[in-house]
Each structure stands twice: as structure tokens, then as C-alpha cells.
Amino acid sequence: MSDSTTLPDPQQPHNHAHCVSHALSAAEQVCARDGVRFTALRKRVLELVWQSHKPLGAYDILETLSRDDGRRAAPPTVYRALDFLQEQGLVHRIASLNAFIGCPSPEHRHQGHFLICLNCHIAIELEEAGISDAIAAAATTHGFSVSSETVEISGLCAQCQAAA
Amino acid sequence: MSDSTTLPDPQQPHNHAHCVSHALSAAEQVCARDGVRFTALRKRVLELVWQSHKPLGAYDILETLSRDDGRRAAPPTVYRALDFLQEQGLVHRIASLNAFIGCPSPEHRHQGHFLICLNCHIAIELEEAGISDAIAAAATTHGFSVSSETVEISGLCAQCQAAA
DNA sequence: AGCAGAGTTGTTATATGATAACAGGTCATT
DNA sequence: AATGACCTGTTATCATATAACAACTCTGCT
Numbered sequence: 001m002s003d004s005t006t007l008p009d010p011q012q013p014h015n016h017a018h019c020v021s022h023a024l025s026a027a028e029q030v031c032a033r034d035g036v037r038f039t040a041l042r043k044r045v046l047e048l049v050w051q052s053h054k055p056l057g058a059y060d061i062l063e064t065l066s067r068d069d070g071r072r073a074a075p076p077t078v079y080r081a082l083d084f085l086q087e088q089g090l091v092h093r094i095a096s097l098n099a100f101i102g103c104p105s106p107e108h109r110h111q112g113h114f115l116i117c118l119n120c121h122i123a124i125e126l127e128e129a130g131i132s133d134a135i136a137a138a139a140t141t142h143g144f145s146v147s148s149e150t151v152e153i154s155g156l157c158a159q160c161q162a163a164a
Numbered sequence: 165m166s167d168s169t170t171l172p173d174p175q176q177p178h179n180h181a182h183c184v185s186h187a188l189s190a191a192e193q194v195c196a197r198d199g200v201r202f203t204a205l206r207k208r209v210l211e212l213v214w215q216s217h218k219p220l221g222a223y224d225i226l227e228t229l230s231r232d233d234g235r236r237a238a239p240p241t242v243y244r245a246l247d248f249l250q251e252q253g254l255v256h257r258i259a260s261l262n263a264f265i266g267c268p269s270p271e272h273r274h275q276g277h278f279l280i281c282l283n284c285h286i287a288i289e290l291e292e293a294g295i296s297d298a299i300a301a302a303a304t305t306h307g308f309s310v311s312s313e314t315v316e317i318s319g320l321c322a323q324c325q326a327a328a
Numbered sequence: 329a330g331c332a333g334a335g336t337t338g339t340t341a342t343a344t345g346a347t348a349a350c351a352g353g354t355c356a357t358t
Numbered sequence: 359a360a361t362g363a364c365c366t367g368t369t370a371t372c373a374t375a376t377a378a379c380a381a382c383t384c385t386g387c388t
Contacts, residue, residue, distance in 0.1 A: 117308075147319040
């Protein structure tokens with residue numbers, strides 16, 4: 001069961017095993033709730049996506065998968081799992097990187113806003129009402145009805161600024 | 165010389181030739197100002213990007229280019245021109261579409277915010293201080309220093325909503 | 329005019345990201 | 359155990375983007 005403690009700041013050193021186990025148990029719950037199958041493959045792909053807080057390319061996942069198994073997995077294997085995970089809101093796709101990252105709060109459907117560090121490549125997911133509100137206001141002004149937002153902010157995370 | 169009249173709303177029917185000639189003369193000015201060469205190829209690619217208000221893929225441009233010339237142009241030809249145009253702020257790349265669109269106001273460096281219609285595929289560029297402010301505020305909260313923003317909003321434009 | 333050097337374009341090959349189509353396997357329900 | 363829905367494997371292919379090097383062209387200089 002997902003505990004109710006807040007997840008650690010991904011920028012800070014932390015016990016990452018906790019992030020992974022949290023993500024996996026949240027995924028179990030979400031899939032059970034929605035009546036969809038959290039198969040071994042899907043679980044494994046989700047685990048790989050969660051191996052760090054850096055967005056991971058589909059072919060990186062594919063390689064790890066192939067190495068683990070001995071035999072060569074094919075792209076559709078990974079893309080189908082990723083499609084499923086996205087549909088369930090368990091991972092997000094980062095369009096500007098063609099990469100995927102685990103969602104820290106899949107219980108409720110949303111699209112995140114991402115801070116992406118150009119140096120260490122960590123991506124931090126936010127859900128900033130202020131950003132969504134500003135977008136909604138702009139859309140309204142133009143008579144535009146929003147169905148999805150892509151907000152990806154590149155720069156330097158606090159850690160990397162401090163290091164420089 | 166760029167006139168000072170405001171450009172038409174791209175959603176509305178309008179004399180698109182005006183958009184194109186405006187864009188080309190603005191480009192001439194920007195390149196002259198910055199001391200870079202606005203070569204025939206670059207101009208042609210910019211014209212193709214401006215053929216409509218819909219973001220255009222690099223390979224679409226490539227095809228048109230090849231057809232016009234008889235001989236087969238190669239991808240780097242187009243990508244180099246696009247890189248140049250992006251560097252000068254004359255076109256923007258839409259990450260969520262892997263496509264490119266002309267910038268209506270290249271005189272000042274900026275990154276746009278885009279409203280992208282899922283039905284008619286038009287992309288409307290905004291520069292919403294409210295969105296940038298909300299992003300800046302969120303970034304500050306997280307100690308993150310922003311170097312670029314990708315804001316791409318998908319949905320239905322006013323025209324397409326009315327038609328539906 | 330002729331030359332030198334920077335910048336631009338051509339060309340070939342290849343990397344990287346994603347999907348179509350169909351065959352075969354697995355699982356829950358009956 | 360049979361059925362049917364769903365999931366996975368496999369092959370082929372499409373779509374997007376870049377590396378590396380050769381050839382050309384423009385500009386400034388003598």
C-alpha cells in the first residue's frame with residue numbers, strides 16, 4: 001500500500017529504493033482499481049523507467065530488457081508497455097527529449113509540468129496550478145479549448161547550480 | 165520593410181500572402197542586423213515553412229524542395245537551414261509534433277507558447293507573460309534556473325469548435 | 329584581378345525513435 | 359477443457375535526425 005509520507009525531493013540524495021517500491025505499489029493499486037492487468041512485462045518496464053529520476057529513452061529500456069533476458073526484445077514490446085503505462089498515468093512522455101519518466105502521483109489523472117536539468121538530466125515533475133491557470137486564461141482569451149498541455153522547462157537544477 | 169500593422173489572426177480567413185511577405189522581409193532585416201547570410205536556400209525553406217500556419221515536418225519541406233528542383237535533396241540540407249532559422253529566431257520547433265513553424269515576430273528573441281488545434285492543425289503562437297511568470301515563479305520555488313520553456317497546448321481552436 | 333579563409337551546401341551513410349501487420353501465447357470465465 | 363479477450367513475439371518498415379567529409383561560393387584583402 002502506498003504510504004502517505006511525502007516522496008523525497010529527487011534532486012537530493014535519497015533512498016531511491018523507496019521511490020521504486022512506492023511507484024510499484026501505487027501502480028498495483030491503480031491497475032486493480034481500473035481493472036487492467038499489471039503484467040510482469042509492464043511491471044518490469046515501469047521498474048526500469050523508475051531506475052532513476054532521469055527520463056529514459058524507449059531504446060534504453062529495450063537494451064536493458066534484452067540484456068536481462070539474453071534474447072533480443074523488439075521495439076513494439078517496449079512501446080506497447082509504455083503506451084499502457086501512459087494510458088494508466090503511470091509514466092509521462094517528455095516530448096522535448098523523446099523519453100519517458102515515472103509519475104510520482106498516478107492516483108489522479110493529470111499532466112505534469114517538468115523541470116529538466118540540462119546538466120544532470122534529472123526531471124522534476126510539478127503540478128503547478130498557477131501554470132495551468134495561466135494557460136487556461138490564455139486559451140480562453142483566444143477561444144481555444146484545451147485538451148492537453150505540454151510544459152517542459154529546461155535549465156539548471158539547484159544542485160547543479162550550486163556545484164558550478 | 166515590415167509594416168507596423170498587426171498581423172491577422174491565423175485562425176481567420178486572411179490574405180496569407182501578406183503573412184509570407186511580412187515574414188520574409190522581417191527575416192531580411194533580422195539577418196542584416198545580425199550580420200548573417202540569408203541565402204537563397206534559407207529563404208526558400210523559410211517560405212515553405214510559411215506556406216501555412218500549420219507546423220511542417222522537415223521531410224515535408226524536403227519533398228517540396230526536391231520536387232521543385234528535380235534532383236533529390238538530402239536531409240542535412242533542410243536540417244541545416246532549419247537550424248539556422250531557429251538560431252535566428254525565424255522559426256520555432258514544436259517538440260510535440262516534431263515540426264517547425266514560422267515565427268511571426270522574430271525581431272526580438274523569445275520562445276513562444278503554442279495553441280495547437282487537433283482538428284485543423286493550425287498552431288497559434290502566443291507570448292503570454294502570465295504563463296512565463298507562472299513558470300518563473302514555480303522554478304524559483306524549486307531553486308531551478310530556467311533557460312528555456314516548451315509550452316505546447318493542444319485542443320480545439322475557436323473555428324473548429326464552432327464547426328463542430 | 330587573384331588569393332585565402334570562413335562559411336555554406338552537397339552527398340553518403342547511419343543513428344535514433346516509432347509503428348504496422350500478423351502470428352502465437354496466456355489468462356479469466358464459462 | 360473450450361472460448362474469447364487480451365497480451366506478447368516477430369518481422370518489416372517508416373519517420374526523424376545527425377555524423378563526416380567533399381566541393382563550392384562568397385567576402386575581404388592584397
